[in-house]
Each structure stands twice: as structure tokens, then as C-alpha cells.
Amino acid sequence: MPLLVMKFGGTSVADLARIRNAAEKVRAEVARGYDVIVIVSAMSGKTNELVGWVNETSPLYDAREYDAVVSSGENVTAGLMALTLQEMDVPARSWQGWQVPIQTTSAHGAARFVDIPRANIDAKFAEGFKVAVIAGFQGVSAEGRITTLGRGGSDTTAVAFAAAFGAERCDIYTDVDGIYTTDPRITSKARKLEKISFEEMLELASLGAKVLQTRSVELAMRYKVRLRVLSSFDETDETSGTLVCDEDEIMESKVVSGVAYSREEAKLTLVTVEDRPGIAAAIFGPLSEAGVNVDMIVQNISEKSQDHDKPVTDMTFSCPVDQVARARKALETARDAGQISYETLQVDTDAAKVSVVGIGMRSHAGVAARMFRALAEEGVNIKVIATSEIKISVLIDRKYMELAVQALHDAFELDKAG
């Protein structure tokens, strides 16, 4: 029997009516001849409520108890979904993590899968059950404690089950109807993609597209799980949404597939840093330990080099605005401890990041030039540039962000299909 994994996020199971709506979609796939594994999140708002209680009770909480508490929201949805399917005469039962058992590491709050044994669920399918409803986001450690995978973990659960059970596809039902060339709120020319490669999706996810959790895309890429992102609120069929798949499945791809952005970026520059081997490690080690997500890094020869005995340099990096205070403290502590030296720390909290992403870049030259020209024509000044094999990112003034996204969307003709 061919098998599908279907995952419903919090807004898709927010109340009993929406759970029924989701169950209808499951029933339709069963009617098409599939066995189905359904992964459910907690009803929207529930996990936040539980997390709030834990934080209020114990700011430095025992992560094992945190996991025991916050995992309960998914258990409720799983039972309600199984009951809803039963009411539709679809033979279904719910599974909590420990019942499968979904074996994970003991890294509470950020656990990783160790194994998903198929025997228990396969036995139920063999008995005639058509649907296994799995509480997402959770597992059980070797010590028998409940673990969670971190926020967004239900996507990862879905992909892991699709890999373990050799699913034909993993459908992620959410509150958007697919992956767009860019955010439709920024330009009405944004176009829904029919397909996108794992690599591109990874760049888009980590750049802030927020539709799929990064780890779930990594896992899907590793195990070649075909992911489909589609809306639980629309009528859907086999062609709905966006398929995230291996690039081999994508016949013809444009040079650039999408324009991503991140609005709240800061640019920090350490002025007049001693330029010696190991200086980058001395700077970015403490930042990493402080939990600062350093993104783009640029090192320039300082104009002041001539004024110093030893060679000096300026070191610039970007990080999310809300991490600036932490970054500043980590750098000052390192300076006070004599690990690094710098004259001043310049902080610009008025930046945004805009990126173009596309696997086509690998074989096409001139993408960067076209990008910089498009921005220049709009008078957008570039503060920092960073590139990878399939992505070019620039840091710009925040006030130009929308303009830049629109200009790049036009420049790469993303409103036109294939």
C-alpha cells in the first residue's frame, strides 16, 4: 500500500472545526488508496501557554520537566484527530512519542532522532488501520524521559516518519499555499513556485521565509523525502502547493528562484583590531559562546594601518538586532580579559539583509553584477556582501529593504514562470 505523511501545523488544528477540515483532507487521501501517517502540532496558542507557565514557574527550568509539560499539547490534538477520523469511518488511532517509540537523544528541548522503529505502526496498518496519528515535536530518551525537538519540531517529525516509512511524499499543511518567489506582502508580483530544490529551500528557510523549519529541510534533503507545502484552508489536490524536491526533478530552472529578506539586522564593526593569525577565532569564539548568531563577516585593511607599528584591520559582521547587547557584552568582556583589542565598536542597528537564491547560479555568471546594478539603479547603497554557491546576500539600509526586494524581483523576472 503506498503511504503518505501529512503534517498539520498549529493554525491548521486550532479548533475542532479546523481539525475536522484537516481530517477531511486525510480521508480524501485514504480514498485515493493511501495509508497515511498524520503528524499534528498542538492547537495554536497551547504550546505558548505551556511554555509561559514553565518560564514563570522556573526561569532556569529543568529541561526534562519542560519537555514533559510542553509536549502535552500535541497529545491532545493527536487524540482529537484520531476521534475525528473515526467519526468519518476512517480506522485511525493516535500515538504519543513513547508509544511508537520515537527514540531520540537526551538533549531535552533540542533532541534529535535516534530511531523510529516501524514495527508497532506497521502492525496496526496490517490490522486494517488506515491512519496513524502521531503527536509531533516529541520523542523519548534512552532514560525513558519525554523529549522535544525544539520549536517547529513537528515538521522534522513529519520528514523523519516519511524517511522511516518510505513515504511517497510528505505533505506539510500550513497557513500559506506554497513557497513564493518572494514575500507577497512586499510585491504583488510574487509568484508561487511549482517546485523548488532542497538546497534553495534551505537558503530561503534560513534567510527568514519561515514556512519550513530548516532542520526538516536538511533531513528531507539527506533522505530524499519529497516535501510538499500547501494550505490547509484551501481546496487542494495533487497539484497544489509547492514541491520541495531534488534538483534532478526540476527540469528547467531559472538562474534565481527567489528573493529572501531579513528585516532586523545589525552591522557591527570592530575598528582597529590587531591583524594577527587567530584574531578571527579570538573574536568570534566568545560571540558564539554568548549565543550570537553571526551571519555575514567582512575583514578590511584598516585605513589606519599606516599609523600603527603592527598591522591592524577593521572587522565587520552582522547579527540580528536583538542580539546586539549580548554581542557588545561578549566583545567587551573579551577585551577586558586581554583576548582581543580594538579601538571602538561601531554599531549600526538600521540594517536589513536581502538575498537572491538559485541553483542556476552555479552555471550562470553575472548574477552578482546584475544584482548590484539593479540596486544601484534604485540608489540603494550596499554595506556588506556575502556569497555562497547558490546565494548572494547584501546588507543595506533598512528603509530600502522593500524597494530592494521589488527591484531584484523585477531584475530577475521572477514574476514569469520557468
Next chain:
Amino acid sequence: MPLLVMKFGGTSVADLARIRNAAEKVRAEVARGYDVIVIVSAMSGKTNELVGWVNETSPLYDAREYDAVVSSGENVTAGLMALTLQEMDVPARSWQGWQVPIQTTSAHGAARFVDIPRANIDAKFAEGFKVAVIAGFQGVSAEGRITTLGRGGSDTTAVAFAAAFGAERCDIYTDVDGIYTTDPRITSKARKLEKISFEEMLELASLGAKVLQTRSVELAMRYKVRLRVLSSFDETDETSGTLVCDEDEIMESKVVSGVAYSREEAKLTLVTVEDRPGIAAAIFGPLSEAGVNVDMIVQNISEKSQDHDKPVTDMTFSCPVDQVARARKALETARDAGQISYETLQVDTDAAKVSVVGIGMRSHAGVAARMFRALAEEGVNIKVIATSEIKISVLIDRKYMELAVQALHDAFELDKAG
């Protein structure tokens, strides 16, 4: 190390402040040198919310899914209680039913304990943990499905743990400060009992005192678990509340310990029933199958016997008012099927039951006479009488209920201590 079981009901853990308050009481017992097993209910209102969702989703629900959903409330409280204790530097961890594992029958929604193995929890106590927080009301079946014990099941969980671990005492923290000679809302002369025997408590519980679940008292009696009922909202010490214990522990006991009542009773009389062997079974069998809780039963020779060829009788019984419709239907169905015959069914939905309870009755004559005289002096007419070894119950007009309770409380001098 001596061990205590402490159970906190829904109102005692209704929010984070109350959970802290409950945790303070646990900490005090740990400071006195006890290891403690804490049993928690769901935060008040949570179980009703979950039950409501299940009923709305599936009126004839799969009880296994019901249990999976409704058990989640206790899991939340258990984790929050463990975290709260940890914040107070009391080494604690939470246990869900399957983690102990609390082994039960597969009677979902009304499961019974099969075994509570001590090994896992004992190992934690040996490691230096002082408190094991157990999610009440739940267990796991041999099939690995989550079970629940039925409403009020957390009391039963507490007693079962006290029996399994040989606890010195099982303290039931609730929203009243003990067991009273009668309901203080009916007479201000009601007095809190220092001690009461299991047998008396059983009669009081089943008569509507509602403080302790009947099954938990039965279990406590069988395993000689000393139960203490006390308020989680008051300052408490070792003398607070009421101790429910073996009658051997009660030095001197009054003839009557308490007056119980049940307000919404109905009296049903089947007039002119054929008086033959097996007629009682023919009447009460169908009532039992229909889920009618028949309480008092009286059979009289009918005045009309002389008018009939065969001997006839009148059969009177009582049941809760809200079961009258079901009772009527069951009786009519049995008559239509030819299993029983009667001329008319008289229904009086205006009744209440008042009972006096006391182990002293066993050795004292004249209790019934004193009771009937007290009621007669107030002009209260008795409809039905039923007696057991330690209880006398009368069915009366509902409008006299408060008056009857007050009169009996006075007649047996229950306002005066032992």
C-alpha cells in the same frame, strides 16, 4: 526514610500561585524528614475542557482516545509541580503513568490498578530525590495504551501509591478542611471530626458527602491506608483535618458520627405487581442494565390484593431524580415485553434522603427510634426507610430536608465532641 503520600486536587493546583502554595506544604514535610510521593490532579477546569472537546468531536467516542486526550491535564500539573519544588531546592521529578509504570486493566475510562511497581521510583529516592510527583487519574494498559480511572481517580491513585509504598499516611488536600458531622451550610452547629472510621466514611461518601471518592476509601480500608483530609488553603500541621482510619484507632466513638443527605431523590412505586418468586429480579434487572442507580427498596402487600386472583404487591424504590426518565423507559419496555406487569407507575420527584451514620450503632439499640422520634417532633413524614449495620436512611419530602438534618444533628448531640 518514612514516606508520605500527599494528593492535591484541581482547585489546589488551579494556577501557578496555588501550585506554589501546595509545593510549600510538600517542602514542609520533606523538612520534617519524609520522602514524599505527590499525586496531582489537572488544574481545575482543564479536564472539563478536554472532555468537552472529546464529546463534541465524537459523542460515542473511542474510550482509548478519550483517555489519551483527558489524561494530558495531569501531565502538565505534574511537570509544573516538579519545577516548583526544584525552585525551592527540593530534589523532585515528575512521573507520568506509563513511566512508573502504573499498570491497570484495559477498562478505558474506568480502569483499575493491576500493579504499581516500586523499582523506578525507589531508585530515584535512593539517588537522593526527595519527592516523586505523579500524574494522578491515569495508568497504562497491558496493550501500552493510556488509561484513566474515572472522575475522582486521583484520590484512588493516591491511596494505591500509599499502599504500594507503605506510606505512613495519605494526605488528601482539598478545598474543605475536613469531614464534618454534617454539611456546615445546613447547620452552623456542624463540627469537624478529628477521626472517622473507613466504614463510616464509605457510608458518608456514597451518601453524597463528595469529599472523597468512594473507591479510594474502599481501597484505603482494604489496605489499611490512613487517610487524612485537609485544606490546601489553610495553614496546616500534623493535627489538621480529619483522619480516616481503622476503627481500632478511634478510642471512643459516639453512636452516630454524622448526618448525610442527598437532595435530588425520586420515589417510584409500581402499583399492583404480581407477587411471585423472581419478580424483584425481573424489575431491577432491566433498571440496572439501563444504568439506574436504585438505592432504597421497599415491598408492601398491596391493599388491592383481595381484588385479585393471584397475590399482588406494591414495589417502591428510590433513585436520583435525573434517572427517572431512564427508569420509566426501562420499566415500560419490560412491561411491553411481558417480563413484568403492573397497573400504574407512581413517580414522586419531590424527595430527599437523610441518613445517620455511625459504627456505634452496632452496639447501641434504640438509634432508629430516636431518629424517628426526632423527625416526628418536627412533623416530618417518612416515605421509605432503609437500614444497614451502621446507617439508617429515610426518604422524606424535599422541603423538610434541611429541617430534618438540623433536628437529627441536635438529637444525636453531634455538636458536642466525642
